[in-house]
Amino acid sequence: MDSNLIEVKNLKKYYNSRIGPVKAVDNVNLEIKKGETFGIVGESGCGKTTLMKSILQLIKPTSGEIIFEEIDICQIDKKELRRLRKIMGFVSQDPHASLNPRMTVFDTLSRPLKIHKITRSKEDTIIKIVTLLKEMGLQTEHLIRFPHELSGGQKQRIGIARALAVHPEIIFLDEPTSALDVSVQTKILKLLEKAKKDFDLTYFYISHNINLIKVISDRIGVMYLGKIVEIGRTDIIYNNPKHPYTKGLFKSIPNPDPDKKIEKIYLKGEVPSPVNTPTGCNFRRRCDHASKICEEEEPELKKLDDGREVACHLY
Amino acid sequence: MATDINEIRNEIKSLKQKKNSQLSLVWLRFKKNKLSVIGLIIIAIIFFTALLAPVLTPYNPYQIDMTNRLSSPSSSNLLGTDALGRDVLTRLIYGSRIAMLIGVLIVLFEGFIGIIFGIISGFFGGLPDKIIMRLVDILRSFPVIVLAIAIAGILGQGLFNVVIAIGIVGWTTYTRMVRSKILVIKESEYxxxxxxxxESTFSIVLRYVIPNAIPTAIVMVCIMMPTALIASATLSYLGLGVQPPLADWGSIISSGRNYMLEAPWISTSAGFFIMFTVLGFNFIGDGLRDALDPTIKRN
Amino acid sequence: MEELLRISELKLNFNTEEGLVEALDGVNLSIKKGFFNGLIGETGCGKSITGLSILKLLDNNAIIEKGEILYNNKNLLGFSEKRMQKEIRGNEIAMIFQDAGSSLNPVFTVQKQLEEAVKMYRKASKKEYREIVIEELKKVSLPDVESLLKKYPHQLSGGMKQRVMIAMMLACKPALLIADEPTTALDVSVQAQFIQVLKNLKERFNMTFLYITHDLAVVNEICDFVSVMYAGRIVEDVSVRELFKNPLHPYTIKLVNSVLTAETRIEDLEEIPGSVPRLINPPKGCRFHPRCDEAMEICQEKIPELIEVNNNHFVACHNRLRGDDFGQ
Structure with missing residues (x-):
């Protein structure tokens, strides 16, 4: 559990817009350890999807390093990249949009097998795909279906099966259940949990659903406006969040317990646009504890005694 | 796990038999639209009469009979005769051969160029996109028919010259449509x-981009066909199309123009032929657009 | 408790190219005056259609087979389109949707849109209109109202658009506000603020809400009473507290169990076997029986009626009607 699979160092992704640079991902550092589930939680526009796609090399980062097997994967050539695609799987948010509407389930699942030469013959491919489908709780009859002939949950299973087909080491999951109903979500979560055990996988999971991230992750990072504001072991952060944003965010979660309801609004206002972010601390305008130093100096991630890191001048 | 390859194959086979093929689904949906079916019937009639012209009509379209000039519609000449005593219906049926041929050639010519340019421009972007799109802008800034007349004038009469004269601007419509469709596909999650x-870039274009752009292209063809027909009829009306005595709808209208008062049936019936064909293709295009989109669920 | 609106035995089908979709099958729903009435269920269960049918905003392939929607002792289903538009929509019953952005007109400023809404129910001078509009915007706790007036919808964030929508609806002083997943597209922090706004409105103006959502946690935060829908029928009708403490219908029990809390462990989550049925030729009898652990023979044949088993706790399940098992 301890060796790092991927290390992200000073990763930045800036976009140019008419009113100034958009800092979608701003100086993010993190490690993904082998065998863990690392969760990123944050509200819309915090840069979590951009971060994930940058690590996956689906978006070229502006600067920074992503170290995998001692190599910076931002610098590798096409051939190496293709090898990397076998190791890193990706499941995207919208199960419907992620499947080619003109391909049957069989075609969709046979593509990764062909690209990475996993199976040697047509027979091999068929057997492999049928086995995979059964593991996903689907049947042979689904093979000849097109995406629009499947339900949301079934489509997401196909998405996961596509990622699993080539035996990756790590799968990047971009809110794979946010478009699904809760009862379907349960099934997908169980499926992911089982696949993780069966295939020794590492997960990088992003979501805006805080309870979900809590349930699934070993370690989490909380993102706000392109930056990680708090990172560490899930139980430590949940039991005692330190960063004012994390605190507010956790307290905004609607609670399914009739004895506990949100009594007070902990987060004022809304996430500002990531263009021309304020100097100093990004969060200071929504923060009750903001002082002079927050205006002048950008807080760096600091390690606390319990092992977590927080980017706040209070600590 | 019991996964016997033959068992699976048989299962897939029987599943496929039970399931409607994509094509039959398209047909099922197409059929629901009454106007489109009417369109299809019109085009089918025109197509088959054109194909079977010599069997269907007792007259020779080039047979001049000066004793029977400008006779009005009768049981022997259903749509009357023209100034040279030729049967108008016969000439119109033979004319539909030319019209169909020219229409198909034009659509193939402009469709081929347009779709390829559209894919290059939409998928790769950058400099090729800039060059292609500026070329499209330039070509489209000319009045289409004037440019076609100029080109036909330079190249001279003849079937293939008509195709080139019309297609030289026509492809730009395909390029624009296909390009915008591909821009959407390119940014799609799949x-x-x-x-x-x-997947390699080549494979993405081949397996993901093109199959999803094909319905757009098919619908484009159905919508562009009437435009091509009208353009070619216009050219031959102006005397720049196929050479007489070959019968062509445009030239029939043109030759009937001088006898509009004594023999209005010549020009009018040719006009109706063009109108029905154009309507037919438009109806089919509308129906196909809906039928080819698997996601549209209608009442 | 006073009833503001009552839907009884509403049966509604959709004529589609694949066949007849039995979308609502005998829906009974009572909306209690001055409360947040929740309507929950998963995708395709018919909760939005129920909301839309109250305002008769259905697509034209919808066929209302039977049933009535009683509002002030009048059956809304008998109203003509013109009468609905004139008497009911907006001024008696208003509705807001998930996507507030598309409900606002992009070419008008906030001020203009709200003024139009105000003009529908009262005449005033230009200056008065402006004051009324400001008043309405303050009701939904929008900050910096003066500068907001001159903004266009695209300049507002999702949460603000949703509040402007509410302000617009309030301008006509409706007695009932139907909110169809109003917070689904919002971030949690904004959602929490929005829920507060709705709660304040209810307190101050004694409004009645029908809150349609799939999110049980949100239901707990806001609703007083909840109706649980499954495959076109109401399966349970209960107070929010009882919903979480003592759910009775097998579907509700599983649904409540699927909600993630910070303490949930994946191993403990219970799956509901199978999936939601298609509503073309839906299962006979109880529509949940193919997925139910407790299904008996009678469940396959007879539709269970919604019956009061405890004080104000209604459930539609044959198992709960035998009298020996109230789930406690």
Whole structure:
């Protein structure tokens, strides 16, 4: 559990817009350890999807390093990249949009097998795909279906099966259940949990659903406006969040317990646009504890005694 | 796990038999639209009469009979005769051969160029896109028919010259439509997922982009066909199309023009032929657009 | 408790190219005056259609087979389109949707849109209109109202658009506000603020809400009473507290169990076997029986009626009607 699979160092992704640079991902550092589930939680526009796609090399980062097997994967050539695609799987948010509407389930699942030469013959491919489908709780009859002939949950299973087909080491999951109903979500979560055990996988999971991230992750990072504001072991952060944003965010979660309801609004206002972010601390305008130093100096991630890191001048 | 390859194959086979093929689904949906079916019937009638012209009509379209000039519609000449005593209906039926041929050639010519340019421009962007799109802008800034007349004038009469004269501007419509469709496909999540599993650019274009752009292209063809027909009829009306005595709808209208008062049936019936064909293709195009989109669920 | 609106035995089908979709099958729903009435269920269960049918905003392939929607002792289903538009929509019953952005007109400023809404129910001078509009915007706790007036919808964030929508609806002083997943597209922090706004409105103006959502946690935060829908029928009708403490219908029990809390462990989550049925030729009898652990023979044949088993706790399940098992 301890060796790092991927290390992200000073990763930045800036976009140019008419009113100034958009800092979608701003100086993010993190490690993904082998065998863990690392969760990123944050509200819309915090840069979590951009971060994930940058690590996956689906978006070229502006600067920074992503170290995998001692190599910076931002610098590798096409051939190496293709090898990397076998190791890193990706499941995207919208199960419907992620499947080619003109391909049957069989075609969709046979593509990764062909690209990475996993199976040697047509027979091999068929057997492999049928086995995979059964593991996903689907049947042979689904093979000849097109995406629009499947339900949301079934489509997401196909998405996961596509990622699993080539035996990756790590799968990047971009809110794979946010478009699904809760009862379907349960099934997908169980499926992911089982696949993780069966295939020794590492997960990088992003979501805006805080309870979900809590349930699934070993370690989490909380993102706000392109930056990680708090990172560490899930139980430590949940039991005692330190960063004012994390605190507010956790307290905004609607609670399914009739004895506990949100009594007070902990987060004022809304996430500002990531263009021309304020100097100093990004969060200071929504923060009750903001002082002079927050205006002048950008807080760096600091390690606390319990092992977590927080980017706040209070600590 | 009991996964016997033959068992699976048989299962897939029987599943496929039970399931309606994609094509039959398209037909099922197409059929629901009454106007489209009417359109299809019109085009089918015109197509088959053109194909079977010599069997269907007792007259020779080039047979001049000066004793029977400008006779009005009767049981022997259903749509009357023209100034040279030729049967108008016969000439119109033979004319539909030319019209269909020219129409298909034009659509193939402009469709081929337009779709390829559209794919290059939409998918690769950058400099090729800039060059292609500026060329499109330039060509489209000319009045289409004037440019076609000029080109036909330079190249001279003849079937293939008509195709070139009309197609030289026509492809730009395909390019624009296909390009905008591809821009959407390129940004789609399924293309991103394809990149994430390691698909090459070539494979993405071949397996993801083109299959999803095909319905757009098919509908384009049905919508562009009438435009091509009208343009070619216009050219031959102006005397720049196929050479007489070959019968062509445009030239029939043109030759009937001088006898509009004594023999209005010549020009009018040719006009109706063009109108029905154009309507037919438009109806089919409308129906296909809906039928080819698997996601549209209608009442 | 006073009833503001009552839907009884509403049966509604959709004529589609694949066949007849039995979308609502005998829906009974009572909306209690001055409360937040929740309507929950998963995708395709018919909760939005129920909301839309109250305002008769259905697509034209919808066929209302039977049933009535009683509002002030009048059956809304008997109203003509013109009468609905004139008497009911907006001024008696208003509705807001998930995507507030598309409900606002992009070419008008906030001020203009709200003024139009105000003009529908009262005449005033230009200056008065402006004051009324400001008043309405303050009701939904929008900050910096003066500068907001001159903004266009695209300049507002999702949460603000949703509040402007509410302000617009309030301008006509409706007695009932139907909110169809109003917070689904919002971030949690904004959602929490929005829920507060709705709660304040209810307190101050004694409004009645029908809150349609799939999110049980949100239901707990806001609703007083809840109706649980499954495959076109109401399966349970209960107070929010009882919903979480003592759910009775097998579907509700599983649904409540699927909600993630910070303490949930994946191993403990219970799956509901199978999936939601298609509503073309839906299962006979109880529509949940193919997925139910407790299904008996009678469940396959007879539709269970919604019956009061405890004080104000209604459930439609044959198992709960035998009298020996109230789930406690």
């Amino acid at each position: 293309v991103e997922n394809a990149r994430a599993i390691g």
